Amino acid sequence: MIELILSQLANGFIWGWILALISIGLTLIYGQLEIVNVAHGVLYTLGAVVSYYCVADFGGWGWSLLAAPLFLALVGVVIYLTSIRFSLGRSPIVTVIISYGLIFIIEQVVILTFGGNPRMIPNPIPATIPFFEGNYPVFRILAAAFSALTIWGLLLFLKRTRLGLWIRATNQDAETAENMGIPTRRVFAGVFCLGSALAGLGGALAAPIVSVSFDMGHNIIIEAFIVVIMAGFGSIRGTVAASLIISMLMGLAAAFVNPVMAKVVAMIVMVVVLFIRPQGIFGEGGQ
Amino acid sequence: MRLARKGGRWMGLAVLAAVFLAAPHFLQPYWRGILTEVLMWGLFALGFDIIFGKTGLLNFGMSAFIGMGSYGYALAVQHLGVGMWSGLLAALLVSLVFSYLVGLLVTRFGSHYFVVFTIIISMILFFLAMNLRGLTGGDMGIILRLREFQLGPWSFSLRNAVAKYYLVLGVVAAAFYLVLRFFDSPLGRAIVAVKENELRTEVIGYDTKQLKLISFTLSGVVAGLAGGLYPVINNSTNAELFFWFFSGKAVLWTVVGGAGTLWGPFLGAGIMVYLEDVLSSWLVDYYPIMVGVLLIVIILLAPKGILGSLQQWLRHQAGKKQKGDRGAAA
């Protein structure tokens, strides 16, 4: 029993890093453009699909670490230019509906190209290390590490580079940033691409773990929303922390109840947190 | 001038009523069945229009209500052995309680959180419904044994498509009428004011949280009633009704027909169901893509939908005429 709990917690911790990557993408897009990107889940799916094709046609899953984020950044640009940017000045309802429409489009494209059946990707690193009584797959540890590395890189990027400065400035006050000469339109597009790329990378990392299917985004979007709401929009570190906590919580719950109920538990926790602290655990200001 | 407009309105309604009453007699059975379904789906979309078009809150979890309603009916009829009318009542009660409780939760929070919450809740219900196979039958669902319904001293078979049509028409028309009247009342108008300017509404003395809750509950009940009609029409129900895709359809139909007009959802449902049916063969693969593209195009280019844009154009014309009259008189 103890071992089950421990391994569930470990799984939760590992998964939490991957979930954090996706959630950060979501919170970046919301924080910058005030868009609730409900299509974030299908972007994650696309990343996983890309990694599938990397394995099937391009000789290895490893390529997807580059291909998935790049492809998703491209998709993000296209989405931004063809629809999102026209909705920016208008009511947030417009953008959410656009994002919602995108789910239909992208998911069906996936069904038509990839197919409606889930497919497994072979474990790229079939090694394990001893973990208490049994073994723990190395790949998962490395995937989590890669995610953590990416997040650290992202934080550095935001803090140290000029582009990062532009992003933070525009986030604070878009009008002032515009007046200071920062091309806010391009920053918006850039953040949207960045968020999409993060979702795609998350999908690629997750693909060998959860297997690839056209509707895998539905699961992840629930988890990502729970994380982002609980963390409060705005704080990357807070999102990471919330992601780890929620993930481990769900993992723990899944040791006793089925995975769906585990999500219900997470949702109940989220609601309780929001009642106590409406801006989220780490959030700044009201929602 | 006003009298003529009012007379015109009554004429229009009379024509509409005549068309719908006569429809089963000059439609082929297949199209009659489609029309019956369109009435139900229109009611479903009406539920969405109440919370979205009239109140300004984007509820992406409408499928939860239609699912709840349909299972409220199905379980009552199957396990409690009640008749059709009681089944519908059960659907109403279940959706009333459910939407009120969910409403208590979600209307506390602002519009962004509202969207996210409703998505999460409907997704979780979907997973639950699919997993609790003992209760819901999962995607195989429940097949009902109920064969007939009573209306006064008469008994009609639930296999009688014409009887079903009139039954659905009656229920939908009654519900629609009540909703129309509601939004003509002070309470309904106050709800609309919340959408127009929430702060203003609060400051002139309305409890906007309560108004949102009332609207959310009403929306759920209407959609739940549509859900109750689903097993009446199909003699069965299944957990796939909880799938988020159905929420999307309500959004699509309402946006196409004209959000906020209350008539729009029916028009949108009619047009889209008809299109879906007519183009079904090669469309099955591409229908979701069409839905997505159509949603995006309409919300960007014609956000008021068909009836909404028409309303706006008419008002614009009337305004121009008024200015013209004043100019001519001056």
Next chain:
Amino acid sequence: MSELILETKELTKNFGGLCAVGGVDFMVRSGEVVALIGPNGAGKTTFFNLLSGVLPPSSGRIYFKGRDISGLPPHRRCRLGLSRTFQKTSLFPELSVFENLRLGAEVGYGRRNAFWRKADRDPRVQEVVEGLLALVEFQDKAQELTGNLSHGDQRLLEVLMGLATRPDLLLLDEPSAGLSPAETRQLTRQVKRLSQESIKTVIIVEHDMEVVAELASRICVLHQGRILCTGSLQEVKSDPRVQEVYLGRSA
């Protein structure tokens, strides 16, 4: 001595480190028209937001007609008789002028929670709205969408909205904002008539000193969130502290 309609005790609002309103003790008696003046950023609109319940106070209390309303939400305060207008016009743009006023009048004179009868059928409410429209000769504008009105008309309507709910105290937040001098004079005339005929107690935030001179029975100067001094226009004008704030450093 007429009744004390509004009283604040040590009313304070902090935003993080910034003190927008600091320990304000403020009193208004029934029948007064008090003008709240002060340079930009003095905290006047924040004060109004505190009074109307749009913002919760950091500390201090607010008493309205003897009752502690400090924790009440805006809609409750309005129903008790406290009404406000906004500096930045806040109407219902896609609804008609008539409907805008009817929504307020329903709260003051009708049954706002009724869902069984038609909103346009309450004779009392209809009468009230028509009365309000007549006050400013808006009858032929009744069916216009407020979004289409001129700015001057919108400001006037904003004042009417404040009256529609049958308030005992009306808070006017810069009613002449954005108006031309001619429009301002017209608005001042109307407000003066309205305050004498309909309701008796008004607190008005204003920058335009002509409006203040025309309407106010008492002036209160706010500076950096605190009351600097209060009195008649003459008294306030000749107060050295006021002179320094208005003319001293900025001139």
